[in-house]
Amino acid sequence: MARHAVEANFDGLVGPTHNYAGLSWGNVASKSNVHAVSNPKEAALQGLAKMKRLADRGYVQGVLPPHERPHLPTLRALGFEGTDEQVLRAAAENHPSILAAVSSASTMWTANAATVSPSADTADHRVHFTPANLSAKFHRSIEHRVTGRALKAMFADDAYFAHHPALPSVSQFGDEGAANHTRLCNGYGDPGVELFVYGQVAFNEQAPAPKRYPARQTLEASQAIARLHGLTDRNAVFAQQNPDAIDAGVFHNDVIAVGNGNTLFYHEMAFLDEGRVLADIRSRLTGAELEAVRVSRDQVPLEDAVASYLFNSQLLNTPDGMMLAVPGECREIDSVSRYLDDLVSGPGPITSVEVFDVKQSMRNGGGPACLRLRVVLNDDELNAMHPGVLMTDALYQRLTTWVEAHYRDQLSQEDLGDPMLLEEVRKALDELSGILGLGSIYDFQL
Numbered sequence: 001m002a003r004h005a006v007e008a009n010f011d012g013l014v015g016p017t018h019n020y021a022g023l024s025w026g027n028v029a030s031k032s033n034v035h036a037v038s039n040p041k042e043a044a045l046q047g048l049a050k051m052k053r054l055a056d057r058g059y060v061q062g063v064l065p066p067h068e069r070p071h072l073p074t075l076r077a078l079g080f081e082g083t084d085e086q087v088l089r090a091a092a093e094n095h096p097s098i099l100a101a102v103s104s105a106s107t108m109w110t111a112n113a114a115t116v117s118p119s120a121d122t123a124d125h126r127v128h129f130t131p132a133n134l135s136a137k138f139h140r141s142i143e144h145r146v147t148g149r150a151l152k153a154m155f156a157d158d159a160y161f162a163h164h165p166a167l168p169s170v171s172q173f174g175d176e177g178a179a180n181h182t183r184l185c186n187g188y189g190d191p192g193v194e195l196f197v198y199g200q201v202a203f204n205e206q207a208p209a210p211k212r213y214p215a216r217q218t219l220e221a222s223q224a225i226a227r228l229h230g231l232t233d234r235n236a237v238f239a240q241q242n243p244d245a246i247d248a249g250v251f252h253n254d255v256i257a258v259g260n261g262n263t264l265f266y267h268e269m270a271f272l273d274e275g276r277v278l279a280d281i282r283s284r285l286t287g288a289e290l291e292a293v294r295v296s297r298d299q300v301p302l303e304d305a306v307a308s309y310l311f312n313s314q315l316l317n318t319p320d321g322m323m324l325a326v327p328g329e330c331r332e333i334d335s336v337s338r339y340l341d342d343l344v345s346g347p348g349p350i351t352s353v354e355v356f357d358v359k360q361s362m363r364n365g366g367g368p369a370c371l372r373l374r375v376v377l378n379d380d381e382l383n384a385m386h387p388g389v390l391m392t393d394a395l396y397q398r399l400t401t402w403v404e405a406h407y408r409d410q411l412s413q414e415d416l417g418d419p420m421l422l423e424e425v426r427k428a429l430d431e432l433s434g435i436l437g438l439g440s441i442y443d444f445q446l
C-alpha cells in the first residue's frame with residue numbers, strides 16, 4: 001500500500017540584492033532587462049504573497065533562505081584583498097562584472113537549487129537531495145554549498161533524508177536541478193517515473209546540440225543524479241530537449257513543460273523525440289494513464305511561450321482537477337490568454353487557471369515554477385523535517401515585516417559596491433536565520 005504523501009513547495013525568498021545584471025546569456029528576459037533598476041523589496045513581497053496565497057489554499061508551502069550577497073569569500077578567492085570595504089571597492093572600480101555576478105540574488109530560483117527524488121522512488125526509501133552545481137553560469141555556480149547547508153538544516157534526520165554533494169563543477173556535468181526534472185505518478189506516495197531532460201550529450205561531439213545558446217544540462221549529469229539517488233531504468237527516463245527550443249530562449253525544460261501527477265503539459269517543441277519520451281513514460285508509469293496535454297505551435301507560437309512563461313507555471317492538484325498557477329504575463333499575450341481560456345473549458349485534466357504577479361523575478365527570466373523546489377514528503381518525513389521554514393500566517397507576518405525593515409526599494413548596478421549594502425544584507429540575514437531557526441548557514445556566521 002502506498003503511503004500518504006504531499007508535494008511540498010519550497011520557494012526561494014528573494015534576497016536584498018535582487019538586481020538586473022544581464023548575467024544569463026540564453027535567457028531572453030535577463031538580457032533584455034540588463035541594467036534596469038530593480039526593486040528588491042517589491043520582489044520579495046511578490047514572492048511572499050505567492051507563498052501565502054498557496055499556503056492559504058492548503059498547499060504545504062515552505063521557504064528557502066536567500067544567500068549572502070555580495071559574496072565576499074568568492075571575491076577573496078579571486079584575489080581581492082584587504083578589509084571588506086577595500087575588497088568591495090576594488091571589485092566595483094576594476095571589475096564591476098565580477099561584482100555583479102557575486103551580488104546576484106539568483107538563489108530565489110529554487111527550481112535550480114537541487115534535484116529531489118521522493119522516497120517512493122529511491123532504492124533505500126529515503127528522500128534524496130543533490131544541490132545543482134549550476135556550472136554553466138559563474139554567478140550561479142557559487143550557490144550549491146550554502147544551498148546544501150540549508151537543505152541539510154531543513155531535512156536533517158538521516159533516517160529519512162540523504163544528501164549528496166553537487167556534481168563536479170565542469171561543463172561535462174552541468175546540472176541545473178529540478179528545472180530539468182519532472183516526476184509523473186499516480187498518487188504522490190506511489191512509485192513514480194522521474195523524467196530527466198538534458199540539453200546536450202557531453203561525451204559525444206556528434207550528438208545534436210544547440211547552435212546559438214548554451215545547453216546547461218548534460219545527459220551525463222542527469223544519469224549521475226539518477227545513480228546517486230538509487231533510481232533504475234524502471235523509474236527514470238532521459239529525454240533530450242529540442243536544441244531549436246534552447247536556441248529560441250528555452251534555457252531550462254521548465255520554460256517549455258511542466259508535469260504533475262499523471263499529467264505532462266508541454267509544447268510540441270519541447271523534446272527532440274516527443275514520441276519516444278511519451279512511450280518511455282507510458283511504459284513505466286503504473287497505476288495511472290499518462291495525460292499528455294500538448295500545445296502546438298499553431299495554438300501558441302514558441303516565442304509567445306517564451307515571452308509569457310506559460311509553461312513556467314505550477315500545476316497543482318485541486319479537489320476537482322488541477323490548477324495552473326501562471327505568471328501575469330500570460331494574460332498579456334493574446335495567443336496564450338486565448339489558449340488558457342480554451343484549456344479550462346475543454347475536457348482535459350487542467351480545470352482552472354490562476355494568475356500570480358511575480359514581475360520582478362520574471363524580468364530576470366524566473367516565473368512561478370522557477371521560484372519553487374518541489375519536495376514530495378510522506379507523513380513521517382513531513383513530521384521529521386524542520387517546521388520553522390513552513391509558511392504560516394505568523395511566519396508570513398514576520399517575514400513581511402522583516403522585508404519592510406531591511407530591503408531597499410531600488411537598486412542599480414552602481415549600488416552593488418556600496419559597503420552599506422553589504423552591512424544591511426548581513427544584518428538582515430543574521431536576523432533571518434533566527435526567524436527560520438536554521439542555525440548558522442552563512443559564511444559570515446561560521
Ligand SMILES: NCCC[C@H](NC(=O)CCC(=O)O)C(=O)O
Pocket residue numbers: 019020021022023024027030031104106109111112137140179252364365366367370
Ligand atoms: N529558473 C530561472 C532562472 C533564471 C536565472 N536568471 C538569472 O540568473 C539572471 C540574473 C541577472 O541577469 O541579473 C538564470 O538564468 O539561471
